Amino acid sequence: MENNKVEVIVVGAGPAGVSAAITLARAGKEVLLIERGDCAGDKNIFGGTIYAKQTAEIFPKFWLTGPIERAITEQKIFLLTDYNSTQFSYKYSSKGAYKAFTVNRAKWDKWCCNQAEKEGAYYAPKTLVKELILKDGKVIGIRTEFEEFYSDIVIIADGVNSLLAKQIGLRKDIKDTDVSLSVKEVIKINKEKLEDRFNVDEEDGCACKILGGPLKDKFALGFMYTNKDTISIGYSISLDEIKKYKIKPYELLDELKAHPTISAYIKDGETIEYSSHLIPEGGYKAIPKLYDNGVMIVGDAAMLVNNVHFEGTNLAMLSGKIAAETAIEAINSKDFSASSLSKYYTKLKESIVIKDLKTHKNTIEIIKKNIHTLSSIYPETACEFIEILTEADGIEKKVKYRKFLKDIIKKGVITSSIPLAILAMEKCLKR
Amino acid sequence: MNINEKLATLKYNKDKESHLAVDNDVCMRCNEKVCTYICPANVYEWNEEKCIMTIRYENCLECGACKIACDKKNIIWRYPNCEYGVKYKNG
Numbered sequence: 001m002e003n004n005k006v007e008v009i010v011v012g013a014g015p016a017g018v019s020a021a022i023t024l025a026r027a028g029k030e031v032l033l034i035e036r037g038d039c040a041g042d043k044n045i046f047g048g049t050i051y052a053k054q055t056a057e058i059f060p061k062f063w064l065t066g067p068i069e070r071a072i073t074e075q076k077i078f079l080l081t082d083y084n085s086t087q088f089s090y091k092y093s094s095k096g097a098y099k100a101f102t103v104n105r106a107k108w109d110k111w112c113c114n115q116a117e118k119e120g121a122y123y124a125p126k127t128l129v130k131e132l133i134l135k136d137g138k139v140i141g142i143r144t145e146f147e148e149f150y151s152d153i154v155i156i157a158d159g160v161n162s163l164l165a166k167q168i169g170l171r172k173d174i175k176d177t178d179v180s181l182s183v184k185e186v187i188k189i190n191k192e193k194l195e196d197r198f199n200v201d202e203e204d205g206c207a208c209k210i211l212g213g214p215l216k217d218k219f220a221l222g223f224m225y226t227n228k229d230t231i232s233i234g235y236s237i238s239l240d241e242i243k244k245y246k247i248k249p250y251e252l253l254d255e256l257k258a259h260p261t262i263s264a265y266i267k268d269g270e271t272i273e274y275s276s277h278l279i280p281e282g283g284y285k286a287i288p289k290l291y292d293n294g295v296m297i298v299g300d301a302a303m304l305v306n307n308v309h310f311e312g313t314n315l316a317m318l319s320g321k322i323a324a325e326t327a328i329e330a331i332n333s334k335d336f337s338a339s340s341l342s343k344y345y346t347k348l349k350e351s352i353v354i355k356d357l358k359t360h361k362n363t364i365e366i367i368k369k370n371i372h373t374l375s376s377i378y379p380e381t382a383c384e385f386i387e388i389l390t391e392a393d394g395i396e397k398k399v400k401y402r403k404f405l406k407d408i409i410k411k412g413v414i415t416s417s418i419p420l421a422i423l424a425m426e427k428c429l430k431r
Numbered sequence: 432m433n434i435n436e437k438l439a440t441l442k443y444n445k446d447k448e449s450h451l452a453v454d455n456d457v458c459m460r461c462n463e464k465v466c467t468y469i470c471p472a473n474v475y476e477w478n479e480e481k482c483i484m485t486i487r488y489e490n491c492l493e494c495g496a497c498k499i500a501c502d503k504k505n506i507i508w509r510y511p512n513c514e515y516g517v518k519y520k521n522g
């Protein structure tokens with residue numbers, strides 16, 4: 001690197017930034033990847049799972065050498081009432097065709113960065129980018145606490161709070177309806193116990209989504225993921241809902257942990273880490289302008305998260321890759337103008353990133369409106385139904401069926417929710 | 432498990448100066464005081480007697496929620512300088 005100048009600077013070594021940096025390095029371009037943590041991953045948390053197919057497009061066969069925790073072989077949904085629960089599970093064999101893996105971000109992000117470095121990217125951890133340097137309406141570099149670096153293009157991959165996109169007016173203040181807050185605990189537990197409780201083989205794992213119970217009537221979703229010998233448990237909740245209900249996030253987490261169904265999974269475990277992070281939730285409508293003269297925004301900084309399908313890391317990596325490919329073309333043609341970099345957005349629109357977000361542009365709103373049905377009435381109805389099927393208590397079945405039917409009609413399960421769900425789907429598909 | 436026990440599981444490198452600041456006069460006129468409950472690390476506490484906001488910045492998880500939630504946009508928010516702040520090991 002001569003005179004602190006490279007072809008591309010990438011700010012932020014999360015999935016979006018690393019994917020951009022490695023794509024550039026592989027094309028022989030000079031790229032500097034900057035991260036504020038002592039190591040990549042130090043500042044990052046997620047649920048969560050990375051998706052095998054899309055991650056392998058950047059890191060082929062990463063499961064052979066990368067620090068994965070478990071290969072997901074079961075997707076489970078918990079519908080909680082105040083004390084009880086109904087669970088749906090989809091179990092499959094992972095042999096030969098992995099779908100998703102749990103990872104620990106502190107280890108995973110670090111490993112990804114090492115790969116980028118091995119492929120030729122310059123890597124500067126422990127470096128906080130304070131601001132972008134502008135000249136004649138063009139981004140020409142970045143300023144850290146101690147020095148300045150220059151480049152033809154800066155790729156902003158600094159995550160959901162993106163102070164840098166805000167500095168140049170590409171992002172405005174985030175609305176509290178457009179983000180959710182997550183809190184999480186990592187609970188250490190004996191490995192055999194974990195495998196027994198989640199009914200998984202060695203190296204296999206389970207991903208759980210949790211609706212209702214202490215989270216009922218709030219736009220909130222709980223999760224549990226199995227790692228090697230820890231369980232990640234937490235939930236995310238819209239910021240406006242925290243305000244509405246004046247919730248202390250950590251207290252609601254304790255309520256979730258104490259629910260009888262959930263506590264059975266984590267009992268005797270020791271919490272070894274508490275954490276918190278925001279998730280972009282605004283979807284298609286919250287995507288800002290993603291490029292300008294000498295600059296592009298990728299990943300969470302660009303609000304590219306599909307909350308309906310729990311997808312973030314994959315969209316971050318794909319947007320990082322597409323931005324890098326755009327940068328490579330721009331370097332080859334020596335044109336770093338907004339019009340040259342607008343190809344990034346054109347390509348993004350042709351990819352699943354924008355297509356899927358567009359499909360779901362109204363879904364979150366519809367779920368929010370129907371959250372009582374989804375998080376209270378569905379769990380109650382499911383539990384009641386199974387109780388009727390299985391409970392022998394001397395009461396005539398006809399009487400029970402009648403009461404059940406009367407109840408669900410009264411609650412509107414038949415008359416509103418199911419048609420509503422279908423309507424929501426149809427609306428999505430119409431676009 | 433209370434919040435102090437939760438925070439005790441974390442590794443921090445404490446900076447000498449705060450990366451968070453508020454204007455106490457604005458807080459005095461704020462009825463909601465959202466920051467005092469929305470923060471996952473319980474960083475903000477209103478001192479009724481002295482009419483100032485106590486900010487335990489050293490416990491901050493750097494999530495950004497307070498900055499977005501404060502309707503009066505009264506929180507000056509930045510990341511801690513490099514090498515400081517929270518350091519996750521199991522994210």
Ligand SMILES: Cc1cc2nc3c(=O)[nH]c(=O)nc-3n(C[C@H](O)[C@H](O)[C@H](O)COP(=O)(O)OP(=O)(O)OC[C@H]3O[C@@H](n4cnc5c(N)ncnc54)[C@H](O)[C@@H]3O)c2cc1C
Binds near residue numbers: 015047184
């Ligand atoms: C609780 C939770 C559960 C989730 N579950 C899943 C899941 O199961 N599957 C999934 O695919 N996604 C999940 N996500 C979403 C996923 O984590 C994000 O979409 C993804 O991490 C975004 O990647 P990124 O690179 O854009 O941002 P980040 O991962 O946030 O990375 C940004 C990086 O930039 C650095 N940085 C920021 N500012 C600066 C600066 N000024 N100077 C230098 N460095 C800076 C940060 O330290 C960080 O390393 C979840 C998120 C949360 C919070």
Ligand code: SF4
Binds near residue numbers: 506
């Ligand atoms: S919400 Fe904002 S204005 Fe209100 S007390 Fe907190 S910091 Fe002050």
Ligand code: SF4
Binds near residue numbers: 469472474490491495
């Ligand atoms: S950034 Fe998050 S943890 Fe830090 S003070 Fe604000 S709300 Fe609390």
